Amino acid sequence: MADDPQRNFRSTYYEKVGFRGVEEKKSLEILLKDNPLDLEKLSTFSQRFPLPSMYRVHVWKVLLGILPPHSDSHTLVGSYRKDQYQDIMEALEDEENEDFLSISQAMEEIVEDPVDCYWLIKSFISQFHTKFGDSIPHLPKSLEHYLSQEEPGLLSHLKNSGALAQLPYSLWFRRCFAGCLPESSLQRVWDKVISGSCKILVFVALEILLSYKIMLLGISRPEGVVKFLCNIPQENTDVIVTKAIDLWHKYCGTPIHAM
Known part of the structure; x- marks a missing residue:
């Protein structure tokens, strides 16, 4: 990929967390149909597969615990910092939390939509620790x-x-x-x-x-x-x-x- 100083980093992540597979969609539809508030299954699924944008708001709300059963509300809550990203922080060592919060705060200044911001942060942290943790x-x-x-x-x-x-x-x-x-x-x-x-x-x-x-x-x-x-x-x-x-x-x- 040629270096382009004007290329916005978000475009790369929208591609990386975009939905392309069929089996993932079927699996998620079954999961949501069976029990939309099964946090453990949703967390496991979101770690294994990239989510289509049509489901990201739903999963984001469930992980935050703000989606009541059978709710059709599209109201989004504001930024909670530690509460909002608790599912990510639980996967990190204690000493990594402050580093994560600094990155999340900067991302929130760049990305206006809180749902996009959540998934971008999740992907950024995951890639950074997976690819570069040893370096x-x-x-x-x-x-x-x-x-x-x-x-x-x-x-x-x-x-x-x-x-x-x-x-x-x-x-x-x-x-x-x-x-x-x-x-x-x-x-x-x-x-x-x-x-x-x-x-x-x-x-x-x-x-x-x-x-x-x-x-x-x-x-x-x-x-x-x-x-x-x-x-x-x-x-x-x-x-x-x-x-x-x-x-x-x-x-x-x-x-x-x-x-």
Whole structure:
């Protein structure tokens, strides 16, 4: 797939969670007919098969516990954060919940419809942990390697000051920059993650360090470095992401499924 900076990441997910099979439809119709409020069966089904859009609202309501028996109401409730995504959070380790909530909050700023938002978050989290769960712990070393190639002086400063080990890796790599980048820039990064590469996260982090090199070199305490990197200026992030994508191509060619 050719890289298109204007391609909205949501289009990829609408394709991935779209309904194409016949057997899945038959299975779900039988399930809903037998017992529309069987939460365990619905949860199992939604984990095994992509759902057609005609059923997503129904299942979403059932999982939230807001659909009474035989109800035809199409009224949707507002965002509940933890309550709304409880079925997803139960599948995560406790320490992953805050990362998940940061991603969900960012997604809610991007996607207006709460049902679409729910399924996009569910798919994003599932793909991220399934495909990249084993790779995420190695990304800090990868960042160190590329920083040594691009700016060894800055790397030495971060090491000597003790800041390198305390960089906001969770914010960058586990939360995929949710809460760090504004939504307009975040979509471009997530587009690459969804397309099959978590390594783009390394190059976004690298470009942040390079872009604020002068500022970082002037900070001697690690907590000062972390505080600044967790609250980077928001007006220059589109340029940072563009340069990060250029670095990604420089070191990885034109990757389709890098790392």
